[in-house]
Amino acid sequence: MLNQVTLVGRTCGDIEIKTFESGNKVGELTLAISEKRKDREGNYVDHSEFIRCRMWGKTAELVESYVSKGSMVGFVGKFVTDQWEKDGVKHFKSYVAVRELKFIPGGKPQNQSANTGEFATKPLDTNAQPQGGGDAFSDIPFNKHFDGL
Numbered sequence: 001m002l003n004q005v006t007l008v009g010r011t012c013g014d015i016e017i018k019t020f021e022s023g024n025k026v027g028e029l030t031l032a033i034s035e036k037r038k039d040r041e042g043n044y045v046d047h048s049e050f051i052r053c054r055m056w057g058k059t060a061e062l063v064e065s066y067v068s069k070g071s072m073v074g075f076v077g078k079f080v081t082d083q084w085e086k087d088g089v090k091h092f093k094s095y096v097a098v099r100e101l102k103f104i105p106g107g108k109p110q111n112q113s114a115n116t117g118e119f120a121t122k123p124l125d126t127n128a129q130p131q132g133g134g135d136a137f138s139d140i141p142f143n144k145h146f147d148g149l
Helices: 057-066 141-146
Strands: 005-011 016-019 025-038 044-056 072-086 089-103
Touching (some): 005 044, 005 089, 044 057
Parallel strands (some): 044 089
Antiparallel strands (some): 005 025, 005 072, 016 025, 025 044
């Protein structure tokens, strides 16, 4: 059996980070994934799913540093459900446990500069090639896991 989830969507907010006494970090955020579906009358309508994602360590730190509300990202992980009992009531929380991260080129919120987090004076050119050739994200070591995504 295989429990693997691949998601590409936009973040609904900034990551919520919790730092433990040991210095380890865990972070959670919600990812919105939108698609068009046909309604009963045959018209296409927008539909969104909102999925909680949890990440640890360096992945949480990278998301905290480089991802903001509205950023488009890709995650690979597994579907997990935590369960606990409190005051005789069973509780459940499901989420995707993220193990790989992909920054999507051009995936910043519209008119936001990729480098400064401030608004750009003109729209970003998502087709531009970096000087010296190659991929603008090729120097990011964890980006290799998403080739072909």
